[in-house]
Amino acid sequence: MLKDSPSGYGLITIFVHWLCASLIIFLFGLGVYMRSLDYYSPWYHRGPALHISLGLLVLLLMSLRVLWRMRNQYPLPLPSISQNNLRAATLVKVALYVFTFIICISGYFVTTAEGQSASFFDMFSFPATIKLSSVNVDRAGLIHKFMAWGIVGIAALHGGAALFHHFVKRDRTLVRMLSPVKKTD
Numbered sequence: 361m362l363k364d365s366p367s368g369y370g371l372i373t374i375f376v377h378w379l380c381a382s383l384i385i386f387l388f389g390l391g392v393y394m395r396s397l398d399y400y401s402p403w404y405h406r407g408p409a410l411h412i413s414l415g416l417l418v419l420l421l422m423s424l425r426v427l428w429r430m431r432n433q434y435p436l437p438l439p440s441i442s443q444n445n446l447r448a449a450t451l452v453k454v455a456l457y458v459f460t461f462i463i464c465i466s467g468y469f470v471t472t473a474e475g476q477s478a479s480f481f482d483m484f485s486f487p488a489t490i491k492l493s494s495v496n497v498d499r500a501g502l503i504h505k506f507m508a509w510g511i512v513g514i515a516a517l518h519g520g521a522a523l524f525h526h527f528v529k530r531d532r533t534l535v536r537m538l539s540p541v542k543k544t545d
């Protein structure tokens with residue numbers, strides 16, 4: 361099934377979840393790598409162009425994900441999950457959404473700070489909205505960097521909890537995000 365239902369996630373949510381997770385991990389690695397390059401490296405310009413395009417893709421996917429989530433019935437929590445676990449998991453998920461949006465928006469502000477647009481794979485561009493002073497560009501860069509490190513920590517917590525549920529508690533928490541709900545479920 362494409363859509364989510366009270367008994368589980370649909371194909372679209374599962375696909376977007378793993379695509380965003382892979383892109384965010386890749387973008388983190390690429391961002392750190394970019395900062396280590398010198399001007400003569402072939403990746404000195406190529407790296408940021410790819411980083412910006414993929415980052416904008418994450419922003420688009422996450423926006424679609426929020427809309428998709430609002431239009432779908434959310435899967436019911438598994439009966440084995442306690443109220444406290446559920447609250448902690450919800451907090452972590454909200455933090456992942458908030459951090460991702462802040463990272464993407466701060467990255468967009470760093471990119472467009474001098475009035476230039478942010479190109480999406482040379483297909484179209486996100487226009488600049490406000491010019492930033494050099495102090496504010498540095499601030500946006502710092503926010504981008506710290507939130508990127510923060511999201512890696514939160515994602516590790518989120519992934520660790522999923523593995524704990526799968527291998528220790530042996531419930532369907534992780535399986536639900538791997539195989540889409542069937543029509544008959």
Ligand code: HEM
Pocket residue numbers: 384385387388389390391392395408411412414415416418419460463464465466467468469470471478501502504505508509
């Ligand atoms: C969730 C998605 C993203 C992640 C995980 C991420 C991660 C990172 C990391 C780790 C760095 C290196 C930071 C440092 O050491 O200073 C970086 C740099 C950068 N990122 Fe991202 N990024 C993301 C999305 C974006 C987006 C959407 C844009 C632009 C539209 C963008 C633009 C930039 C720019 C311009 C830099 C260089 C910043 C500087 O030189 O101060 N990023 N990113």
